[in-house]
Amino acid sequence: xxxAQGERGSNRGLLLVIGSVVVSxxxxxxxxxxxxSSYTPEKVQDPCKPRPWSNPQSLGEIANQFTVSALDGAAxxxxxxxxxxxxxxxxxxxxxxxxxxxxxxDAKLAKAVRAGLVRAVDDAEEAGALSPLxxxxxxxxxxxxxxxxxxEFINDAESFLGNANGLLGTAQGLLEExxx
Amino acid sequence: MLxxxxxxxxxxxxxxxxxxxxxxxxxxxxxxxxxxxxxxxACGLADSLTTLxxxxxxQALGGALAVTAALELLPATVGxxxxxATVWAAAGATGAALGPALGGLLTELxxxxxxxxxxxxxxxxxxxxxxxxxxxxxxxxxVSTELxxxxxxxxxxxxxxxxxxxxxxxxLFLLVLLLIEGxxxxxxxxxxxxxxxxxxxxxxxxxxxxxxxxxxxAAAGAILVSGGLAGLAFLxxxxxxxxxxxxxxxxxxxxxxxxxLTETAxxxxxxxxxxxxxxxxxxxxxxVIGLLVLTPIFTHEIEQQRHDAINAGTAVILDSxxxxxxxxxxxxxxxxxxxEEKGKVPTIGPAFEPLPEDPGExxxxxxxxxxxxxxxxxxxxxAFSTSFIxxxxxxLIALFPxxxxxxxxx
Numbered sequence: 001x002x003x004a005q006g007e008r009g010s011n012r013g014l015l016l017v018i019g020s021v022v023v024s025x026x027x028x029x030x031x032x033x034x035x036x037s038s039y040t041p042e043k044v045q046d047p048c049k050p051r052p053w054s055n056p057q058s059l060g061e062i063a064n065q066f067t068v069s070a071l072d073g074a075a076x077x078x079x080x081x082x083x084x085x086x087x088x089x090x091x092x093x094x095x096x097x098x099x100x101x102x103x104x105x106d107a108k109l110a111k112a113v114r115a116g117l118v119r120a121v122d123d124a125e126e127a128g129a130l131s132p133l134x135x136x137x138x139x140x141x142x143x144x145x146x147x148x149x150x151x152e153f154i155n156d157a158e159s160f161l162g163n164a165n166g167l168l169g170t171a172q173g174l175l176e177e178x179x180x
Numbered sequence: 181m182l183x184x185x186x187x188x189x190x191x192x193x194x195x196x197x198x199x200x201x202x203x204x205x206x207x208x209x210x211x212x213x214x215x216x217x218x219x220x221x222a223c224g225l226a227d228s229l230t231t232l233x234x235x236x237x238x239q240a241l242g243g244a245l246a247v248t249a250a251l252e253l254l255p256a257t258v259g260x261x262x263x264x265a266t267v268w269a270a271a272g273a274t275g276a277a278l279g280p281a282l283g284g285l286l287t288e289l290x291x292x293x294x295x296x297x298x299x300x301x302x303x304x305x306x307x308x309x310x311x312x313x314x315x316x317x318x319x320x321x322x323v324s325t326e327l328x329x330x331x332x333x334x335x336x337x338x339x340x341x342x343x344x345x346x347x348x349x350x351x352l353f354l355l356v357l358l359l360i361e362g363x364x365x366x367x368x369x370x371x372x373x374x375x376x377x378x379x380x381x382x383x384x385x386x387x388x389x390x391x392x393x394x395x396x397x398a399a400a401g402a403i404l405v406s407g408g409l410a411g412l413a414f415l416x417x418x419x420x421x422x423x424x425x426x427x428x429x430x431x432x433x434x435x436x437x438x439x440x441l442t443e444t445a446x447x448x449x450x451x452x453x454x455x456x457x458x459x460x461x462x463x464x465x466x467x468v469i470g471l472l473v474l475t476p477i478f479t480h481e482i483e484q485q486r487h488d489a490i491n492a493g494t495a496v497i498l499d500s501x502x503x504x505x506x507x508x509x510x511x512x513x514x515x516x517x518x519x520e521e522k523g524k525v526p527t528i529g530p531a532f533e534p535l536p537e538d539p540g541e542x543x544x545x546x547x548x549x550x551x552x553x554x555x556x557x558x559x560x561x562x563a564f565s566t567s568f569i570x571x572x573x574x575x576l577i578a579l580f581p582x583x584x585x586x587x588x589x590x
Binding site for chain 2: 010012013014016017019020021023024025027028031032034035036037038039043044045060061063064066067068071081082083084086087089090091094154155156157
């Protein structure tokens with residue numbers, strides 16, 4: 001191999017190495033710029049921290065936030081995540097698995113779910129979504145209902161709140177009729 | 181099971197090369213191919229995991245004998261020891277790139293057993309021309325008794341080979357796993373996706389011909405392999421197209437680095453079979469170490485990701501505007517589906533069926549489904565990131581022994 005050939009070979013080698021570095025950096029840089037390292041799994045929030053209500057308009061929207069508040073309240077009381085509790089309350093089997101996993105009795109669960117409903121009523125009242133006239137009796141009611149019914153209230157908050165509003169409507173109608 | 185073949189190859193390559201020198205490369209290659217074919221048949225017909233593992237180990241013994249003996253036979257066919265080393269090294273690099281794609285295709289189109297059964301006729305056909313050499317050796321008793329000193333193996337080149345092989349094994353293995361387990365592709369689809377690497381390796385082979393010096397080729401190859409692996413670690417989206425550029429880099433890189441390091445390890449050393457045995461040993465040891473180190477890491481990451489995905493999925497559902505009755509049932513069904521598919525990221529669709537009849541609600545649910553699936557796919561992709569980064573680091577660390585390796589002309 002003569003000197004000129006050797007030099008050309010050496011230059012090609014150097015070019016190949018520099019080219020490889022440049023191409024690799026471009027690729028990694030482009031992927032990072034496109035968000036390649038931005039993924040972080042959705043974090044589970046602390047259920048004990050207040051979750052602000054948005055401005056609910058319809059009964060459906062109120063029920064939605066009511067459910068989330070109730071789950072937060074109950075999960076906070078039990079010291080578990082809102083997500084774990086939500087999965088547990090969907091079916092009786094899920095509830096049993098949850099109770100076993102966290103070593104929770106029916107009584108403890110009932111107490112927590114009732115506490116959650118009370119927090120939901122408080123949050124709804126504070127957000128102006130529930131009249132104080134109905135919030136008071138509702139708070140009293142949910143503290144006395146059995147576990148099964150309390151869970152139904154969380155699962156089907158729309159019917160629950162709809163009925164409560166209906167009762168309020170009836171009561172208001174009666175008041176308007178009998179009072180001057 | 182995963183590393184049994186590579187482990188036996190790593191341990192048996194040098195003794196197999198010594199045996200090939202003693203009995204003659206023709207006879208050794210013929211026996212090696214026969215053992216490889218017989219054990220391949222046993223793998224294809226295996227009715228238990230134990231039989232499969234034992235047969236695979238025997239196949240590695242036959243393979244080690246055939247591959248190292250082939251290096252002794254090649255100079256007579258290709259003209260010189262240097263050319264033989266280049267051809268042998270290039271064949272090794274092509275095999276490494278082609279294996280997973282071909283294996284995936286055969287698994288899906290026929291069966292996993294077909295991978296082994298196909299090896300039987302291929303090995304037997306390869307043995308036909310070698311039989312003539314073996315007969316000649318037996319008739320004449322001529323066995324190469326070259327007196328050149330064996331010499332010590334090329335430490336730095338073999339060390340670099342081991343590191344780079346660990347990185348490449350991780351690239352192939354992890355990418356296939358990501359495609360099948362993470363992104364739910366079928367094995368044939370995954371095989372088609374990873375054919376980018378062998379195609380790019382062909383291009384790398386052409387590029388290697390333009391640069392004579394082995395050290396810059398090895399360094400460039402290691403950098404490209406690491407760059408490709410880093411690209412796979414930082415995929416911005418769970419999309420097949422985005423895996424292509426990193427695969428091209430890994431493919432070109434592996435063709436450059438494997439052949440250059442093998443040539444360096446063989447350069448100026450004799451007998452070729454024994455030093456070839458050392459390179460085989462280094463490469464397979466690298467594969468074993470790479471898989472043993474990275475498998476527990478990504479297994480843990482996938483499990484963690486599954487746990488995060490269940491919580492993230494439930495959080496996304498709970499915060500959605502879907503009505504409470506439906507959202508709690510969805511949260512339960514989605515977590516159940518994620519729980520069923522251990523170590524795999526499922527298609528979330530079935531958990532959302534039947535879709536609500538109300539058009540507004542249906543659209544909300546469909547949007548939620550898309551959002552959730554995107555979360556899961558990105559989570560699955562992210563689960564492989566640490567392993568890809570570690571593999572990329574291995575490739576970069578290999579630059580040190582590459583820098584220390586000295587090239588010797590044959």
